[in-house]
Every structure is written in structure tokens, then in C-alpha cells.
Amino acid sequence: MSLKPFYISLITIVLIFTCLNIKEDKSRYTLVTKTKVYNAGDIITLEFDFNGDSDVILYCSNTYGSLILKPEIGNTLKFVIPEILSIKSGILNWELLSDSELNSGQIKIHPKNEISEIETYIGPPSIEAGGNDYTMVVALPTDKLDNPLIDGTKVSVKHQFLEIEERDMISTKHGYGYKNLYSYQKSGRMLINTECLGLNSKEFDINIVPAIPTNFTISTDRVHNYADGNQITTFRTSTIKDRYNNIVSDGTFVSFFITNKDGYKTETSGATINGVATAKVLHPDRAEEWDVKAYIEGIANSDIITISYEKAITDFKVSFSKNNRTVTVGPLQSFMNQYIPNGLNVTLKLFKKGNFEDKITAQSVDGFATFKLKKDRFPKGYYTIEIEVAGIKKSFTKISYE
Amino acid sequence: MSNVNKNILRGIILLSYVLIIAVVVYGIAAIFSYLNTGADRSTILHAEVKQVEHYSPEINWAPLANEGRLMDKENLKAIEEDYLDAWYVRHIAYMNNSMDGVSDFYTESARVNISNIISTNSKNNTYIEATTLAHNLILEFFSEDGQLAVITDNNVIEYKRIFNAEKLVAEVNEKSTYKVTLLLEDGFWRIRHLVRVKSENYAINPDTNQNLVSEIKGINYYPQNTPWDMYGDSFNENIINKDLEIIRNAGLNSIRIFVPYKSFGKSNVSKDKLEKLIKVLDIAQSHNLKVLITLFDFYGDYSVIDWTLTQQHAKSIIHALKSHKALLGWDIKNEPDLDFDNRTESLVLAWLDKMIDYVRLQDSNHPITIGWSKTESAELLADKLDFVSYHYYDNEDKLLEKYKGLKVKLKEKPVVISEYGMSSYNGLWNPFGHSDKDQAEYHESMQAIFSENEIQFMSWTLYDFPKIPKEVVGRLPWRKNAQKHYGFIDENGVKKPSFNFISK
Numbered sequence: 001m002s003l004k005p006f007y008i009s010l011i012t013i014v015l016i017f018t019c020l021n022i023k024e025d026k027s028r029y030t031l032v033t034k035t036k037v038y039n040a041g042d043i044i045t046l047e048f049d050f051n052g053d054s055d056v057i058l059y060c061s062n063t064y065g066s067l068i069l070k071p072e073i074g075n076t077l078k079f080v081i082p083e084i085l086s087i088k089s090g091i092l093n094w095e096l097l098s099d100s101e102l103n104s105g106q107i108k109i110h111p112k113n114e115i116s117e118i119e120t121y122i123g124p125p126s127i128e129a130g131g132n133d134y135t136m137v138v139a140l141p142t143d144k145l146d147n148p149l150i151d152g153t154k155v156s157v158k159h160q161f162l163e164i165e166e167r168d169m170i171s172t173k174h175g176y177g178y179k180n181l182y183s184y185q186k187s188g189r190m191l192i193n194t195e196c197l198g199l200n201s202k203e204f205d206i207n208i209v210p211a212i213p214t215n216f217t218i219s220t221d222r223v224h225n226y227a228d229g230n231q232i233t234t235f236r237t238s239t240i241k242d243r244y245n246n247i248v249s250d251g252t253f254v255s256f257f258i259t260n261k262d263g264y265k266t267e268t269s270g271a272t273i274n275g276v277a278t279a280k281v282l283h284p285d286r287a288e289e290w291d292v293k294a295y296i297e298g299i300a301n302s303d304i305i306t307i308s309y310e311k312a313i314t315d316f317k318v319s320f321s322k323n324n325r326t327v328t329v330g331p332l333q334s335f336m337n338q339y340i341p342n343g344l345n346v347t348l349k350l351f352k353k354g355n356f357e358d359k360i361t362a363q364s365v366d367g368f369a370t371f372k373l374k375k376d377r378f379p380k381g382y383y384t385i386e387i388e389v390a391g392i393k394k395s396f397t398k399i400s401y402e
Numbered sequence: 403m404s405n406v407n408k409n410i411l412r413g414i415i416l417l418s419y420v421l422i423i424a425v426v427v428y429g430i431a432a433i434f435s436y437l438n439t440g441a442d443r444s445t446i447l448h449a450e451v452k453q454v455e456h457y458s459p460e461i462n463w464a465p466l467a468n469e470g471r472l473m474d475k476e477n478l479k480a481i482e483e484d485y486l487d488a489w490y491v492r493h494i495a496y497m498n499n500s501m502d503g504v505s506d507f508y509t510e511s512a513r514v515n516i517s518n519i520i521s522t523n524s525k526n527n528t529y530i531e532a533t534t535l536a537h538n539l540i541l542e543f544f545s546e547d548g549q550l551a552v553i554t555d556n557n558v559i560e561y562k563r564i565f566n567a568e569k570l571v572a573e574v575n576e577k578s579t580y581k582v583t584l585l586l587e588d589g590f591w592r593i594r595h596l597v598r599v600k601s602e603n604y605a606i607n608p609d610t611n612q613n614l615v616s617e618i619k620g621i622n623y624y625p626q627n628t629p630w631d632m633y634g635d636s637f638n639e640n641i642i643n644k645d646l647e648i649i650r651n652a653g654l655n656s657i658r659i660f661v662p663y664k665s666f667g668k669s670n671v672s673k674d675k676l677e678k679l680i681k682v683l684d685i686a687q688s689h690n691l692k693v694l695i696t697l698f699d700f701y702g703d704y705s706v707i708d709w710t711l712t713q714q715h716a717k718s719i720i721h722a723l724k725s726h727k728a729l730l731g732w733d734i735k736n737e738p739d740l741d742f743d744n745r746t747e748s749l750v751l752a753w754l755d756k757m758i759d760y761v762r763l764q765d766s767n768h769p770i771t772i773g774w775s776k777t778e779s780a781e782l783l784a785d786k787l788d789f790v791s792y793h794y795y796d797n798e799d800k801l802l803e804k805y806k807g808l809k810v811k812l813k814e815k816p817v818v819i820s821e822y823g824m825s826s827y828n829g830l831w832n833p834f835g836h837s838d839k840d841q842a843e844y845h846e847s848m849q850a851i852f853s854e855n856e857i858q859f860m861s862w863t864l865y866d867f868p869k870i871p872k873e874v875v876g877r878l879p880w881r882k883n884a885q886k887h888y889g890f891i892d893e894n895g896v897k898k899p900s901f902n903f904i905s906k
Contacts, residue, residue: 059564059572063580063598065496065519068528068566084518090598097572106601123547136470136546140583140595146511148583148595174542174552174581175595178470 027052027100032076037108040089040145044081044107048096056098062109063090068097081107089147115197116144118155122192126207129187129244134180135206141172141196148175155196157181161208162188183208185244210246213300218256218292220307222283227309227390228334229285230341235268237294237302239275247275252296254279259291285344286391287311313340313390324399325375329387330368339367344390351384375401455669457490459559459710460536468541471548478541481551481584484591486537492516493532493707499524509585509592531706532562535713535756548586555580559604561756563706563749570748577604606759608786614769615731615789615816619905620656620694620860621649622821626891629867630699630874632659633666633678642682645864646689648891653905656692656730658773658820658860661719663701669711671718679719683728692730694820694860695723696773697761699736700873704745704753712753713760724765731768732761733820737775737793739782751782758786773820777804784812793821793862798847805857816858822848823862826898827887831880842899845890849903861904865889 032047046058054077058069062085071077085092089111095104119140127133137157141149153172157179158165164184170177181192192204222233235256240248254277255269270279277294284290288309294302312334319328327348332340346369350357357378362369369389378401385396461482466473488507495504499520504513523529536559543552562574583595624632625641649657659682666675686693697716723729734757741750754772761770769788774780780792790812794801809817824844828835836844845861852859866889875881886893890901 057566057571059574061562061574061576063596064515065492065523066530066532066562066564066574067519067522068526068564068571082522084515084522088515088597091578091601093574093576093601095572095574104603121545121547121550123545123549134546138545138550142595148581148597174554175583175597176543176550176552178543178545180546 027098029056029077029096029098029100029103031103031105036106037110038086039110040087040112040143040147041083042086042109044086044092044109046079046081046094048077048079048103050077052100053098056096059095059097060085060092061094062088062092064088087145087147089145111147111149112143112145113149114143115141115149115153115199117142117146118194118196118199118201120194120201120204122204122206124206126209127183128211129183129185129208129242129246130211131182131185134182135190136178136180137192137194137204138176138178139170139172139194139196139201140176141199148172149196151175153177153196155194157192157194159190159192161190162186181206185246187242187244187246210248211242211244213240213248213252213296214243215300216240216294216302218294218302218305220292220305222307224335225308225310226312226335227284227286227288228312228340229283229344229390231283232280233283233307235270235279235281235292235294237272237275237277240272240277240296240300241275248272250274252277254294254296256281256292256294260284261289284309285312310335311390313344313392316389316392316394318387318394318396320396320399324401325373325378327371327373327385327387328368329362329370329389330364332364332367332369332389340364342366344369347388349386349388350378351386352381354384357383373401455711455714457486457707457710458669458714459486459489459534460713461486462536462538464538464540466541469543471544471546473541473544477544477548481541481553481591482539485539485553485555485582485584485593488593489534490707495520496523496530496532497707499529506590507592509587509594512593512596526566527568528564528566530562530564532560533706533709535559535561535710535760550586551584551591553582553584555582561706561709561752563752570746573748573752575604577602606762608758609762609766610786610788610815611769612788612814612816615818615858618656618692618694618730618818618858618860619654620658620692620820621654621904622860622863623649623657623659624863624865624867626865626867626889626893626895627869629865629869630660630662630871631665632682633662633675637678637681639681639685643685643688646685646691649864650689650691652901654691656694656860657686658694658696658733660696660699660736662699663697663712663715665700666715666719669714671715676719676722680722680726683723683726687726687728691728693728694730694733694771695719696733696736698734698757701735702741702745704741704749706749706752709753709756712757716757716761717764720761720764724768729768731788732765732770733773733791734758734761734770736773738772739775739779754783755786758783771818771820777808780808780817781811784815787815789816789818791818791820794819795822795824798844798851801848802851802855805855818858818860820860821862822859823888824900825884825887826866826900827884829883831883835884838898838900842903845900845903849906853906861890862888864891866892866898868893 029048029050032049038044054073058079060067060069069079071079089109092107092109121138122135124135127135139155141153151173154169155177156167156169158167159181161184168179170179187208187210190206190208194201217238219236220233223231237254242248250273252272255267256279258266268279268281270277290307291304293304313332316329316332329346334340342365344364346362346364348360348371360371362371380401383399385399387394491503491507495501495516501517504516538556540554542554556579558578560576563570564572578598578601581597581599584591585594628636666672683693734754738750738754758770771787771789771791774792777792780790784790824836824841826836826838826841828837866887870882870885875885890904891897
């Protein structure tokens with residue numbers, strides 16, 4: 001019986017506490033700040049009318065990351081969004097973290113209207129003349145807080161080439177604007193610059209290089225037309241141009257293919273300077289007729305020219321020593337009967353009983369070539385000796401060796 | 403006499419001398435050989451490339467229709483990888499409040515924004531665990547020289563847990579759209595501009611189907627000799643075939659099996675193991691048994707940064723099985739409530755919550771549940787599940803009371819007791835344990851309660867196991883031995899008395 005008052009008071013206390021708790025649960029927060037759109041860099045505050053618990057925090061996130069903020073407590077709860085978030089454009093989310101109902105929202109931050117920088121990217125840095133190839137100019141205008149300016153910002157892309165000066169207007173989308181600048185028919189250097197809201201970029205340049213070469217002609221240059229194996233013939237191309245009449249880039253590689261009258265081929269080459277490539281080749285040492293054609297491999301070629309070389313040596317003498325083992329060829333005389341310059345090839349072939357034994361080559365010195373045939377290599381017997389100089393052959397049979 | 407003694411003494415001294423020398427020599431040899439072991443010489447150059455998958459949210463590229471240069475596969479892949487890594491390093495940066503790695507994926511002017519936030523957060527003792535679970539990318543622009551790309555990332559699903567002074571203060575689910583400008587610098591695609599243009603709170607309304615589960619009479623199944631290692635080298639179709647035949651003949655209609663997360667290859671699911679799993683379902687199908695697949699067995703990380711990897715794991719398994727006729731449904735995880743203490747309840751529940759959404763996204767036709775370890779946990783997340791399942795190892799007397807209490811709270815939602823059983827171990831480590839007879843009585847009375855109240859059940863388990871891996875219940879012998887004897891069939895393949903009450 002005596003416990004009854006105790007129970008009653010206990011129940012009362014419990015009831016009071018529950019009421020208090022309910023009251024606490026009913027902390028209310030109402031957003032006072034009405035502005036929902038700001039410009040980057042503005043001071044952004046969120047103010048809440050509240051009754052109840054002031055021990056709350058605010059979750060706040062922008063594009064780059066999230067923060068927790070504590071309020072300045074007065075009559076209201078005032079959250080000052082820190083500059084590191086308020087300077088970036090985009091959507092800023094916030095949520096008041098309290099025990100009461102969900103209280104969250106969004107603020108939209110626009111980039112500033114003033115430009116501070118215009119990042120310009122240009123590439124590729126060299127393009128081909130002719131109007132098919134192009135380079136791309138990409139402009140990223142930003143405000144002074146490094147936010148891309150709003151879409152639809154006008155950017156003018158200006159370029160100069162020879163007498164041409166042009167300006168194209170583009171507008172940004174997703175923060176960038178781009179313009180393709182096509183090449184002209186002439187080669188040369190194009191200067192480019194961009195401008196946005198009165199701010200100009202620095203000067204950029206790109207090279208318009210000549211297009212691929214077109215077919216060309218070749219010519220030869222030589223001191224005489226004798227096949228003396230000593231003088232040099234120079235091949236020369238015409239000025240090689242692309243189809244827009246631009247001289248091709250220096251260093252364009254040209255190969256000259258030479259085909260002789262027997263169908264054998266040889267090659268010489270050179271690179272262009274001012275559109276002209278030269279290449280040199282030694283005169284043949286016998287009468288020849290050469291077909292020459294030049295190629296820029298896979299791209300262009302010349303027509304075929306034919307050049308002929310006349311005999312320089314018409315005849316020669318051969319003398320044998322007493323034992324026949326020293327053979328002297330000469331004097332070898334050229335077209336004016338002058339002794340041929342040193343270095344003409346003279347070949348000697350030996351046959352024994354119709355079988356080929358050996359071939360020896362010597363070069364002329366002061367108009368003569370000498371062969372010494374040793375005993376241990378060519379033992380006793382009868383030999384046939386054949387000598388060839390500048391395409392002329394002479395044969396001596398039954399040369400006997402002791 | 404003294405001469406003999408002296409000789410014995412000499413002999414002993416000599417022998418002990420030899421022994422000491424032997425011990426010393428052995429000791430020196432042991433030290434020498436210890437000092438000669440070490441790393442393989444081939445590791446000196448650190449030539450091996452270790453690339454581990456660390457972040458794999460869902461990625462969808464819209465068909466390419468970009469302005470500027472035509473995009474190719476290689477460049478697109480490089481952009482995707484670096485862009486995702488940019489997100490990853492940012493998550494890590496905000497988690498540790500350190501700028502490690504950020505400079506690789508953000509240009510100088512962009513990374514200032516991150517370092518500002520990090521310094522504020524570390525001053526306020528705040529850190530953030532975050533991840534993104536889906537990205538829907540549109541390539542807007544690729545510059546002619548291949549050095550600049552602009553993408554729009556639509557509906558990025560972001561999840562953040564914000565800690566202040568070591569306390570979780572907020573969980574944030576956002577769905578946002580970003581405009582991203584990337585520059586190719588030093589071989590990295592780095593973020594130059596990032597602007598969030600749209601954002602909203604994100605929550606999936608549970609769209610559950612409660613009519614998918616009825617009349618489950620099942621059993622948890624492992625082969626006798628390979629419990630908890632069903633898909634290893636000793637995988638044997640014949641054994642499984644025989645076992646499932648026993649199960650079917652006993653009058654059961656379903657089995658519950660487990661897919662271990664790690665040994666299936668984590669985010670990169672092993673094809674070989676997946677084939678074995680499908681084989682098990684094929685066999686079940688041939689015996690007309692349904693299979694409840696329990697995912698993420700032995701998974702215990704739950705950390706937010708790991709979530710994308712678990713999603714990839716789930717995706718591979720679900721896509722391989724979702725059209726299989728034997729599939730009953732998905733049990734997201736076995737007894738996740740046991741991890742509440744170690745990993746915090748909120749983290750485990752957050753992971754489960756997201757995983758339920760994800761599994762439903764991959765397969766909306768099969769019911770989803772979680773195998774809670776006790777009746778008290780079974781209400782958690784119940785709104786999002788198609789049916790509730792929990793394990794009951796307590797006294798059979800209290801079963802009905804607890805079950806009915808739960809049923810009242812869950813209303814129409816089907817409930818399955820997906821594990822129950824009794825160990826018949828009474829030996830050295832527990833002399834007062836239950837006998838085979840006790841076990842049979844237990845199952846008899848459980849079956850009586852089940853059939854009287856139309857309770858769906860899955861028992862633990864078909865066999866007594868000769869060996870239990872230490873990962874299951876630890877090394878303690880009284881636990882191990884108890885766990886060995888839950889079966890209806892003993893170690894020698896003889897049916898225990900309880901087998902009569904396996905189904906009715």
C-alpha cells in the first residue's frame with residue numbers, strides 16, 4: 001500500500017521526461033535566406049530561424065568536395081559558406097544535420113561575368129597547304145576564380161595569313177569553344193590569336209607546309225660525253241612544286257634510277273634545296289646508253305631521259321716480257337690521245353686448254369697497267385690470255401710458260 | 403676398480419666434448435644458412451608490374467558522337483581509366499586528408515580546390531569516406547591534336563559518409579551531373595575543369611515483390627569432405643549429384659549454397675569457379691531443386707572505397723546465373739549482423755542497402771534476402787527485401803513466439819528460417835552436449851512447429867563434417883567439434899535418427 005505514492009511519482013517523472021524529450025525532438029529550423037543563385041566569389045550565408053537545439057552542423061558540398069560547418073549563433077543560426085566553396089561555380093548542396101526533419105537545399109553559383117584568362121590550345125602545329133587540312137583552336141575562357149565562363153560566351157578567333165586577316169566568332173559550349181582553321185593554297189606561316197570579352201590571348205603561329213610534290217623533269221650536266229670512267233655527271237631536277245605551285249619543303253628526298261643498255265640498274269640520290277635536288281654519278285668506262293628516271297618514292301616521278309657516252313679509248317697495245325710473265329698494257333690514250341687518268345680498270349683473263357684459270361684486275365697508272373704472272377700460280381704450259389680495257393677485248397693464244 | 407671409473411669418466415668427457423662441438427657446429431651452420439636466405443635475386447630490379455583493380459564503378463559510355471577529332475578505343479580507354487583514377491584519388495585524399503596522388507590526375511589550378519578543402523577538413527577534424535557507384539559518360543569533344551577532351555558525366559551516384567571528431571555525422575546520397583575538361587599532360591589525362599551542373603538527393607524506392615517465395619523446404623548444403631570449399635580442386639559432380647538426390651528423396655525442395663567472395667576472385671570472378679557453380683545449379687535443376695545463392699561469404703571489409711569492387715563481383719555472378727531455372731533467389735550475405743561490432747552497424751547496413759539496390763538492378767526477377775544471424779536482426783532493411791530470412795539456433799520453445807512477433811511487424815512479407823539445427827556432439831570438449839537422440843527430438847519438434855504454422859525453413863546441414871576450416875568458427879576445439887556434428891548424416895555416411903525429421 002505504501003508503495004502507491006512512489007509509483008505515482010515515478011510515473012509522473014517519466015511522463016515529464018517524455019514531454020521534455022518530445023519538446024526537444026521538435027526543434028525547428030526554417031531557412032530565412034531566400035537567395036538561391038549567386039555569382040562566384042559572392043559571400044554566401046545561410047540563415048535559419050530556430051527554436052530548440054542550436055548544436056547543429058551543416059553539411060555542404062560543391063563540385064570538388066564536402067565540408068562540415070558550425071553556425072554563428074545569435075537570434076538565428078547563421079552559416080557562412082567558406083570562400084573555398086563559394087568561389088567555384090556549379091551546384092552547392094547543403095543539408096542541416098539535426099535530429100529534426102530533413103532540411104536540405106541547393107545553391108546555384110554562376111561564374112563571374114568578367115573574364116580573367118583565356119586559355120588557348122592550338123594543334124596540330126603544322127598543316128598542309130591546299131585547304132583540306134586544318135588546325136584546331138580551342139579556347140577555354142575563365143573568370144578570375146578559374147571558373148569556365150557560362151556557355152554561350154562569344155570568343156573571336158583571329159588569324160592572319162599573307163594579306164588575309166580574318167576574324168571568326170564562336171560561342172562556348174560546356175566551357176570551351178573551338179574553331180577549325182583551314183589552310184590556304186599557299187604555304188607559309190599563319191598567326192592566330194583569340195579574344196573574349198575584350199581580353200586577348202598571346203600570338204600563336206602554325207606552319208602551313210607545302211602539299212605533296214607533283215611530277216617534275218630532270219636534266220644532266222657533264223663536262224664531256226666520253227666514257228672515261230673519271231669525270232662526273234650531275235643530275236638535276238626541275239624546281240619541284242606541289243599542285244598549288246608551292247615549292248616543296250627542303251630536304252624532299254629524290255632517287256635517280258639509272259638503267260644501262262644491258263638492263264642493269266644503279267641508283268643515286270639527293271635532297272631538294274629550294275625545290276631542286278641534285279645527284280652525281282661517275283662516268284662509265286665504256287660506251288654506254290643510260291635511261292634515267294627520278295622518283296620521290298610513292299609520291300611523284302620524272303620523265304625518262306636518255307644519255308649516251310662515247311668510247312674514250314679506241315685501241316691499246318699489249319707487250320709481253322721475255323719470259324711472258326710480265327704483261328704490260330698501254331699506253332692507254334683517251335679522246336685527245338692524252339694518257340688516260342689513273343684508275344682505269346684493266347682485266348686480264350687466263351685460260352689453259354680452254355678452261356678458265358684466273359681473272360686479274362689492275363688499274364692504270366700513268367697510262368699503263370702491268371700484270372705479273374707468278375710461276376707457282378701459273379706453272380709450265382700453254383695459256384690463252386684475254387685482256388679487256390674500256391669494253392675492248394684482245395686475245396693472245398699459245399703463250400707459253402717455262 | 404678406480405681404473406675402470408677413470409676410463410668411464412674419460413669416456414664421458416670425450417663424448418660430451420664431441421657433443422658440444424657438434425652443437426656449436428650445427429648452431430653456426432644454422433646461423434649461416436639463415437643469413438643466406440632472403441628475397442629472390444630476380445626481385446632486385448622491381449621489374450614486375452603489379453596492377454590491382456581498385457575502383458570499378460558502373461561505367462556507361464553513350465555512343466560516340468563527339469565534336470572534333472574522331473575518338474578511338476585506346477584514347478577512350480585511357481581517358482576512362484584516368485578519369486576514374488581521378489575520382490579514386492580524390493576519395494582517398496578526403497579519407498586521409500592528404501594530397502597523395504592528386505597531382506597525377508588534376509592540373510595545378512584544379513588541385514588547389516582539393517587541397518583547400520583538405521586543409522579545412524583536417525583542421526576541423528573531419529574526414530569523408532566516399533565512393534561513386536555509377537557514371538554515365540558522354541564524350542562531348544576531343545581536340546584535333548588529341549590533347550584535350552570534354553566529357554559530361556551524367557547521374558553520378560555518389561555516396562558519402564562524413565565523420566567529425568571520429569563520429570559519423572552524415573550519410574549523403576547524391577545523384578549529380580558533372581562537366582569535365584581534361585588535358586593530356588605528361589601522359590596523364592588530368593582534370594582541368596570540373597563543374598557540377600545538376601545534383602539531387604538519391605534514393606531508390608524499394609520495389610519489392612512478396613509473392614516470389616512460398617513453400618520453401620530446404621537445407622543448407624556443402625559436400626561432406628569439402629565444406630566451405632565447394633568449388634576448389636576437389637569439386638566432384640558425382641558426389642554433389644548423389645547428395646542432391648538424397649535431399650530430393652528426403653522430400654525437400656531447395657538448397658542454400660554459398661559463394662565465397664575472395665576465393666571466387668573478388669571483383670574479377672574466376673571463370674572456372676563460376677562454371678562449377680553453374681554445374682551445381684544444373685545438377686539441382688535435374689533433381690528439381692531450387693537454389694538460394696548466398697553471396698559474399700567470408701567478405702568482411704565493407705569499407706566504402708571497396709564497394710565498387712563488390713558490385714563488380716555481384717554483377718559477374720548474377721549475370722551468369724540470373725536466367726538459370728534452378729535459381730531461387732539471392733541471399734546478399736550470410737549473417738552480416740555479426741559484423742556490426744567490428745565494422746559498425748551503420749557501415750554494414752549502408753553496404754547491404756546499396757547492394758540490395760544493385761542486385762535488384764542486375765536481376766529484378768529473383769527475390770532478394772539477407773541471412774540474418776538472429777531473429778532480432780531480421781527487421782533490418784526488411785522494407786527493401788522480397789522476403790526476410792534469419793537463422794535460429796536457440797531453444798525450440800521460443801521459436802514460435804519470436805517468429806510470430808516478427809511476423810506481426812513484417813505484415814505480409816514472407817519469412818524463411820534459413821538456418822537452424824542442433825549439434826549432436828558430446829565428447830571431450832563438451833561432455834554435456836546433445837546426443838543423436840536429442841538432435842532427432844529437436845528436429846521432430848521443429849518440424850511439428852513448421853508444419854503447424856506453415857513456416858518455411860532451411861536446415862543446417864546435410865552432413866557431419868570431418869574437417870572444419872579455421873575461418874569458419876576459429877581454432878577453439880569445442881567450437882570446431884560442435885560445428886562438425888550438425889548433420890543429418892554422420893561421418894561414416896550413416897543416416898542419424900534426425901534424418902527421419904529432415905522434412906516432415
